[in-house]
Amino acid sequence: MESLLQNFDLVIVLVLAILGYTVGSLAEKRHYRSIIKREKELLKMAVVTAEGSFPPGKVGSSALVSGSVVISIDYFKRLLAILRNIFGGRVKSYESLVDRARREAILRMKESARKQGANMIINMRLETATIGRSANKRKSVGSVEAIAYGTAIVMNKG
Amino acid sequence: MIMTNVNTVPGKKIVEHFGIVQGSTVRAKHIGRDFMAGLKNLVGGELKGYTELLQDSREEAMKRMEEQARQMGANAVVNIRFATSSVAQGAAELFAYGTAVRVE
Numbered sequence: 257m258e259s260l261l262q263n264f265d266l267v268i269v270l271v272l273a274i275l276g277y278t279v280g281s282l283a284e285k286r287h288y289r290s291i292i293k294r295e296k297e298l299l300k301m302a303v304v305t306a307e308g309s310f311p312p313g314k315v316g317s318s319a320l321v322s323g324s325v326v327i328s329i330d331y332f333k334r335l336l337a338i339l340r341n342i343f344g345g346r347v348k349s350y351e352s353l354v355d356r357a358r359r360e361a362i363l364r365m366k367e368s369a370r371k372q373g374a375n376m377i378i379n380m381r382l383e384t385a386t387i388g389r390s391a392n393k394r395k396s397v398g399s400v401e402a403i404a405y406g407t408a409i410v411m412n413k414g
Numbered sequence: 415m416i417m418t419n420v421n422t423v424p425g426k427k428i429v430e431h432f433g434i435v436q437g438s439t440v441r442a443k444h445i446g447r448d449f450m451a452g453l454k455n456l457v458g459g460e461l462k463g464y465t466e467l468l469q470d471s472r473e474e475a476m477k478r479m480e481e482q483a484r485q486m487g488a489n490a491v492v493n494i495r496f497a498t499s500s501v502a503q504g505a506a507e508l509f510a511y512g513t514a515v516r517v518e
Contacts (some may be wrong), residue, residue, distance in 0.1 A: 272456060275456065275457065276456055276457055276458065278458070279458075280457050280458040280508040283457065283458060283459045284458070287459070307420045308424075308456075309424075310425055311422050313425070314425060315424040315425030316425075318416065318420075318423060318425070319416070319417060319418070320418055320419060320494055322472065322496075324465060324468055324469055324472070325460060326460065326461045326464040326465045326466055326468065327458075327459065327460050327461070328454060328458055328459065328461050328505040329455075329458050330455075330456065330457050330458030330459075331455070331456045331457070331458075333458065333470050343486045353458075358461075377425075378420060379418075379420045380420050381495075383496060383497075383498070384499075384515070385498035386500070399455065399461055399464070401498065403468075403472075403494060403496060403498070405419060405494075406419060407418040407419050407420050407424070408454075409424055411449060
């Protein structure tokens with residue numbers, strides 16, 4: 257009876273892992289495709305981490321813009337990361353998670369700057385935080401939040 | 415109110431300085447959203463509920479900071495920084511701070 261219960265647990269884990277693997281990797285591929293496509297579209301919007309200085313009369317207006325996203329990892333990758341903790345080394349599944357989150361946040365910031373008619377964004381800063389139910393549970397990074405913010409500059413014509 | 419995260423307002427001159435202003439807010443999402451986020455955790459992907467929550471609270475924190483700056487008689491806040499921390503399960507603290515100035 258006890259072994260049956262144990263097997264039942266195992267089956268649930270296996271089903272969740274397979275579900276997480278198929279749906280999660282599909283979603284990740286789709287997300288990367290959309291990120292690359294939008295990055296190409298927004299290539300003209302210059303983003304720099306420097307403050308820059310402008311000659312007087314050049315800048316029309318400036319405003320703070322920001323973009324943020326919360327992305328979580330799928331069950332299969334979480335299992336992989338737990339296994340990886342035993343041997344150490346690169347945790348690739350988390351690398352792609354934070355990479356996606358940061359690029360998505362930057363894209364959203366650029367999109368909101370474009371809506372305001374800005375020409376460029378200066379002094380861009382990135383921040384990462386963990387949030388939600390996994391934030392306080394042990395040290396697990398289940399979901400990650402990325403914020404990108406900067407100052408959008410609208411240049412005067414001519 | 416002009417908000418920037420650089421040392422000055424580009425193209426304008428700072429004429430008066432009022433010191434630090436700050437705004438913060440602690441928000442939680444209702445159980446339904448937390449439950450949905452838990453389900454979404456299985457397959458991964460964006461947790462829209464949390465993204466929305468954070469965006470709303472960041473705007474609220476900015477609004478409070480702006481209000482404080484306005485009371486001081488400032489017309490711009492420069493050098494804005496954000497910070498996020500989770501104080502309780504499912505609750506997030508959003509914090510914004512900057513320097514209130516008057517520009518011309």
